[in-house]
Amino acid sequence: MTERIFATYFIETPYPLARAAEVMAGEQSSGTFTRLANETDALRANHGAIVERIEPLESVAVPSLPSRPIPGQAGVSRYRRGNVTLSWPIANLGPSLPNLMSTVAGNLFELKEFSALKLLDLTLPPSFADAYPGPQFGLAGTRELTGIQRRPLIGTIIKPSVGLSPQQTADVVRELVEGGIDFIKDDELQANGPHNPLKARVDAVMPIINAHAARTGRQVMYAFNVTGDIDEMLDNHDHVVAAGGSCVMVAINSVGLAGVTHLRRHCQVALHGHRAGWGLYSRSPHLGMSFNAYHKLWRLAGVDHIHVNGLRNKFSEEDASVIASARACLTPMFEPPAPGCEVMPVFSSGQTATQAADTYQAIASTDLIYCAGGGIMAHPGGIGAGVRSLRQAWEAAVQGVALGDYAREHRELAQALEAFR
Structure with missing residues (x-):
């Protein structure tokens, strides 16, 4: 046929x-x-x-x-x-x-x-x-690279998005890894600008991550934003790999399908797909395309992770759309024996400890990256307390314990619920 x-x-x-x-x-x-x-x-x-x-x-x-x-x-x-x-x-x-x-x-x-x-x-x-190559690491490979099993990866975005020097970025990273973070990503606005060049940022950040891995046996995954022209992306990817990194990030709409596919065929580490510009396709109910169609293109091109927004986010997307997108990422595209191409959905945008229980109840899975910028950086107890509050919120969600009840014995969660209610 x-x-x-x-x-x-x-x-x-x-x-x-x-x-x-x-x-x-x-x-x-x-x-x-x-x-x-x-x-x-x-x-x-x-x-x-x-x-x-x-x-x-x-x-x-x-x-x-x-x-x-x-x-x-x-x-x-x-x-x-x-x-x-x-x-x-x-x-x-x-x-x-x-x-x-x-x-x-x-x-x-x-x-x-x-x-x-x-x-x-x-x-x-x-x-x-x-x-097409499809994801090189996907769900299982990302868990293997990070050493995190049976729970979400707790992640964050370097903030402020732009303006920090390589050393200032590294100072934030030091606090994050000491606080127990699993995943860190550059903002989509910070790639290879003259105030914070990619290679200088890698050289400042990776010694901290490598030293932490040597002490603990677990490497924090940092998604370095290599978005740029083709040769620039490949060169910066190679620099990340040489420094011991485990992930690069690309703004998929900016680079295009051919650019992402070319990077994926060269890539030796996890490929984090940021969908900056997604609203051009999605915001109107009368024009564009749905995430269900859109994400299949990038799964085939080879991203291992892709953003799906988050519950009660700062953008216009409704919660039902966010959850449908996350479920789509975890659904096979092809019948066996063809590969399923499942990818890790990335929740972000205004996320704090307060959305964890609802997210888990809606998606019924911990196969995700849960990123919070302000939800970690603005925690009243500091960055480490922000990380711990998210982990505690997900512990409560998976155990089926109400966040308020769990917070009685977990100070960082209690502070987060008060600060971000």
Whole structure:
């Protein structure tokens, strides 16, 4: 059987749903605005996209996005909504992530037939798993690198995001590792700027992490932000590896699918994917793509971790969306024997000890990185107390003990609940 790519969309259109779906299929495969002589029936049968399914939804009176009027009509009283699934033969593009993006998320968004269009999900054939490296470490490998089993990795972000020198960064790291942190990451804004160059930062930070590992037998994972041009990323990755580091971070939207894939094929350590710019794709319910589709691209490209926001976060994303994203990261993409490509979801954005119980109850898993910046740095007892408060909150959550009850015998948690309520 010929392998096919499936994509599901939410659409809104002043045209009949079937007509709009056929426009989508033609535009993104063998068709154009008019039938061509060499667009034969055989060519369409072999290469045309197929409308697999149309699920009608409600209609609305006002278009969700600015739209051109229908020629010959003064106005439209109904904009039909629906979910549409299209499919393409793999022969059109081969197992290529950049060309997959052009196919499933290309000119569709500009078509005049639509007043809303959002990519909801992707189902890819196993040839993509054969062609792309996928995560090198993923869940199990990240736990092995850090020595942390059966609980979340407690992590943080270096704050202030920018402005610290390499030595000032190292001073913060010293407090964090002494306080028992598992995971530290650069902010997405701090990569290789002139005030805090990547190599100087690595040279200041890694001796502290290595010395801590020598004392305790456990290495704190630091995700150094190597985002940059291709050669710069590879060179800085090599510097991290030579210094004994175990993780590099990349802003995936900034570098692109081809850049992340190239870095992954070179990478010797865990690859931490930061989704800075995600709101461009996700914030509108009427345009862009869902995380369910989006994250599959980066899993194939090879990230080991990817951000999913956090409960009661500082951004606009609702809690249900955050939890659905985390569950998606832990769900296999392919049927055996193809690899599942599961990745570690990273909770962050305004996280403190107060969200731990709700997070655990919602996701029913400890396979995650739980990052708190201010929730650690602004703890009234200091950085070490902030780390301990998060660990205590997750202990309570897993044991099914109310945070308030657990806090009676755990001072750091009590301070966090008071400070961040």
